Amino acid sequence: MSRETRHESPARAMSAAVAAARKAGAILREQARAGFGIDRKTSIVNLVTDADRAAEQAIVDHLLASFPTDGVLAEERGQDGRRESGCRWIIDPLDGTTNFAHGFPFYSISIALEREGVCTLGVVLDPIREELFTAEEGQGAWLNGRAIRVSSINTLDDALLTTGFAYDIRETADNNLDHFSRFALRAQGIRRTGSAALDLCYVAAGRLDGYWEVKLSPWDSAAGSVVLKEAGGRITHFNGSPYSIYGKDLVASNGPLHPAMLQVLAERP
Known part of the structure; x- marks a missing residue:
């Protein structure tokens, strides 16, 4: 498929990102219930868990199955994929690893699509509260299908x-x-x-x-x-x-x- 038609349907990209996030969310919920291993990265407070790695693998596998010529930039693996399409998925499989490791129920899955250097699609899933935030460039922002807007506080x-x-x-x-x-x-x-x-x-x-x-x-x-x-x-x-x-x-x-x-x-x- 040519670069020009690679993401001809924004709805297809959004659908793939949401499905990938939900797969990762299921992994995080299961590992939170069943238990997981914890390692340290660069410091005593910088953690990575088995859940980070498993969720990231599920996201990458799903997205590259749908868009095999896309690139990937993910927290645990760095750069991956082919990026022939001019598009790259930017992924945090578990944003809030320290919270997750302590059983503190506030963490998320974050998936963005970068087209020619500009992020044009965003999906953030809170798997505990089942809150799905989605947005596409020029299309507004949504929480579980309901339009959201910033506050009007001015001081x-x-x-x-x-x-x-x-x-x-x-x-x-x-x-x-x-x-x-x-x-x-x-x-x-x-x-x-x-x-x-x-x-x-x-x-x-x-x-x-x-x-x-x-x-x-x-x-x-x-x-x-x-x-x-x-x-x-x-x-x-x-x-x-x-x-x-x-x-x-x-x-x-x-x-x-x-x-x-x-x-x-x-x-x-």
Whole structure:
């Protein structure tokens, strides 16, 4: 099949991504019930489980069976696939591994489709709550088939924010604690969930009003960024420049809060 007709049906790509996410979700639920092995990657706080690997394999197998000339960028295996089509699937099979390993029921599967360097489709599945967030470029954002929209909160005093911390928090001063302390004194509240994909989707759905984080990887934000933008949100880097999933920092908001969040992030101790 030629490059021009490879993804001629966006509905086909969405259907494949949703089916792959649901397969992975079933694996995560089963392994959470039956038990799993845990290894450490680069540090004592950077975990990988048997469930990460099994879910990722199921996603990749399903997507490449449907689109064999596509590429893959996944958290555990890195780059894979042929990428002859100009399309690449960006996959986090278990966003929230530490939560999963501790039996804390807040984690997700994240799948995005990148076409010629732009993420145009996003699927994020919370397998515990059975909440499926989906979005396609120009088609809006959806939660279990219902349209979602960002909040209208316009001051930090009224805002509920979320953030996260990098795995090297113990080894570097660039660990987000300074930003956290400043936002804690400005916002109505701050949450730390442990799943960047769900953080972005919760801002998209109006459950949260803003989110910032440092030292992210492409698979952390690829799908959620599509959902957020299609729900009317705004996402940039800390300096206000257009967001790229290959950058290392992120600030996302409902839009009205964005200038105030950028201002806080620009402050120096």
